[in-house]
Amino acid sequence: MKLVLAVVQDKDSQRLSSALVENNFRATKLASTGGFLKAGNTTFIIGTEDEKVDEVLEIIKDNCQHREQLVAPVSPMGGNADSYVPYPVEVEVGGATVFVVPVEQFLQF
Amino acid sequence: MKLVLAVVQDKDSQRLSSALVENNFRATKLASTGGFLKAGNTTFIIGTEDEKVDEVLEIIKDNCQHREQLVAPVSPMGGNADSYVPYPVEVEVGGATVFVVPVEQFLQF
Amino acid sequence: MKLVLAVVQDKDSQRLSSALVENNFRATKLASTGGFLKAGNTTFIIGTEDEKVDEVLEIIKDNCQHREQLVAPVSPMGGNADSYVPYPVEVEVGGATVFVVPVEQFLQF
Numbered sequence: 001m002k003l004v005l006a007v008v009q010d011k012d013s014q015r016l017s018s019a020l021v022e023n024n025f026r027a028t029k030l031a032s033t034g035g036f037l038k039a040g041n042t043t044f045i046i047g048t049e050d051e052k053v054d055e056v057l058e059i060i061k062d063n064c065q066h067r068e069q070l071v072a073p074v075s076p077m078g079g080n081a082d083s084y085v086p087y088p089v090e091v092e093v094g095g096a097t098v099f100v101v102p103v104e105q106f107l108q109f
Numbered sequence: 110m111k112l113v114l115a116v117v118q119d120k121d122s123q124r125l126s127s128a129l130v131e132n133n134f135r136a137t138k139l140a141s142t143g144g145f146l147k148a149g150n151t152t153f154i155i156g157t158e159d160e161k162v163d164e165v166l167e168i169i170k171d172n173c174q175h176r177e178q179l180v181a182p183v184s185p186m187g188g189n190a191d192s193y194v195p196y197p198v199e200v201e202v203g204g205a206t207v208f209v210v211p212v213e214q215f216l217q218f
Numbered sequence: 219m220k221l222v223l224a225v226v227q228d229k230d231s232q233r234l235s236s237a238l239v240e241n242n243f244r245a246t247k248l249a250s251t252g253g254f255l256k257a258g259n260t261t262f263i264i265g266t267e268d269e270k271v272d273e274v275l276e277i278i279k280d281n282c283q284h285r286e287q288l289v290a291p292v293s294p295m296g297g298n299a300d301s302y303v304p305y306p307v308e309v310e311v312g313g314a315t316v317f318v319v320p321v322e323q324f325l326q327f
């Protein structure tokens with residue numbers, strides 16, 4: 001038994017939840033902030049048998065991987081038209097920080 | 110030293126807190142959601158010496174065990190009288206998912 | 219790789235965050251309550267290489283150590299002047315409860 005602790009951006013949190021459920025993994029979510037990623041992230045606690053750890057990591061990677069995203073420019077409200085960029089801009093989103101921790105006992109009551 | 114991580118229903122959270130305090134265990138509580146249990150649960154982090162892990166598990170079991178509960182029917186407001194059940198209904202409540210994790214160092218400052 | 223779990227008072231939380239960032243450690247913060255410390259605390263999850271655990275512990279100790287603090291008396295509003303203490307009072311603040319947990323795998327996506 002292992003405990004997989006994954007800190008992911010809120011943006012990817014719902015998608016990861018759904019993917020875990022679809023694959024019969026059970027996760028608990030904790031609201032968390034700062035540090036590993038930009039503010040506003042979710043810490044997943046996922047319990048799994050040793051032989052399924054790789055499957056969990058694969059699901060996290062598929063749903064939360066660091067990536068560049070094109071963001072359509074928002075036309076400026078009022079002033080500041082000087083800084084207006086009239087074409088899509090690439091921003092970095094996603095990413096996950098993952099720890100696999102040993103579990104000595106696992107129980108359900 | 111061990112870390113006991115217990116995910117329990119909010120319903121049982123206050124009772125478990127009190128029982129742990131009465132037995133001189135110290136716990137930190139994190140609000141958590143979904144996954145192991147229906148939404149609205151609490152994750153307890155309990156630090157304890159190795160020889161007291163069983164006592165902690167016993168306390169969690171006694172206060173959070175999965176059980177059936179009779180719920181008195183609520184008389185329907187307005188319409189929907191068709192689905193009104195005039196006798197108590199059995200619902201499932203409680204349950205705990207527990208991980209015991211090894212601790213290499215424990216410090217208090 | 220180790221996971222350092224530190225429960226600290228909210229009072230010290232922001233200072234610890236800044237000190238960790240300054241020293242290039244990355245932490246995730248979870249709002250937590252009760253148990254180890256008076257209500258209103260923050261649980262830090264800090265991932266670090268084995269050889270830097272002592273540095274992390276040092277930073278936690280420096281920023282969260284239990285200490286006595288002099289609090290200037292607040293002059294009583296309305297009644298209750300009987301219990302008014304016209305000199306600074308010493309109160310206990312700070313303190314941290316810290317667990318170091320082994321990590322079997324550490325990944326970033």
Ligand code: NI
Binds near residue numbers: 067092
């Ligand atoms: Ni990039």
Ligand code: NI
Binds near residue numbers: 175176177201
């Ligand atoms: Ni049942």
Ligand code: NI
Binds near residue numbers: 284286
């Ligand atoms: Ni003291």
